[in-house]
Amino acid sequence: MSQSQLARRRIALLALVGGLGFWVANFAISLTPLAAEYREALAIQYPSMLLEALLGGLLIGLCVSYCLVRFFDWIPSTSPMVKSLLLCSAVFVVVTLVVEGPAKFGTAMSDAPRYFLIAALFNVLRILALGVSVGYLFGRLDRHHST
Numbered sequence: 001m002s003q004s005q006l007a008r009r010r011i012a013l014l015a016l017v018g019g020l021g022f023w024v025a026n027f028a029i030s031l032t033p034l035a036a037e038y039r040e041a042l043a044i045q046y047p048s049m050l051l052e053a054l055l056g057g058l059l060i061g062l063c064v065s066y067c068l069v070r071f072f073d074w075i076p077s078t079s080p081m082v083k084s085l086l087l088c089s090a091v092f093v094v095v096t097l098v099v100e101g102p103a104k105f106g107t108a109m110s111d112a113p114r115y116f117l118i119a120a121l122f123n124v125l126r127i128l129a130l131g132v133s134v135g136y137l138f139g140r141l142d143r144h145h146s147t
Helices: 003-030 033-042 046-070 080-105 112-146
Strands: none
Touching: 003 033, 003 046, 003 112, 033 112, 046 080, 046 112, 080 112
């Protein structure tokens, strides 16, 4: 198997695991009263929210996995977990500024700052779960590959 095929398989596996980590965290969050209040305030349907979380998690997982595999040596730290979490921190900043900020403050929503903070908290937990999942699996694959 060529290096590029191996890299593509690794990226796909890491993206899948990261997306599932994101989705599981989202599912756990969705069971809380705060999440129910958030969904009600924003008129979010539960089934579509679960599907969107899966697709969003897979997309974010793909981006993080690609960057981790492709630019591994350029990311500070020697730990795959720390590298993954650094990438996820950048994703969190982008998601917060590009998606959540305009969605909450660009409308006439009452109590926008409160719902912005709730969304940010949910994203921290979901993206953290994704980063830990990707970093852990990358470390395991790297150990397995190097032996």
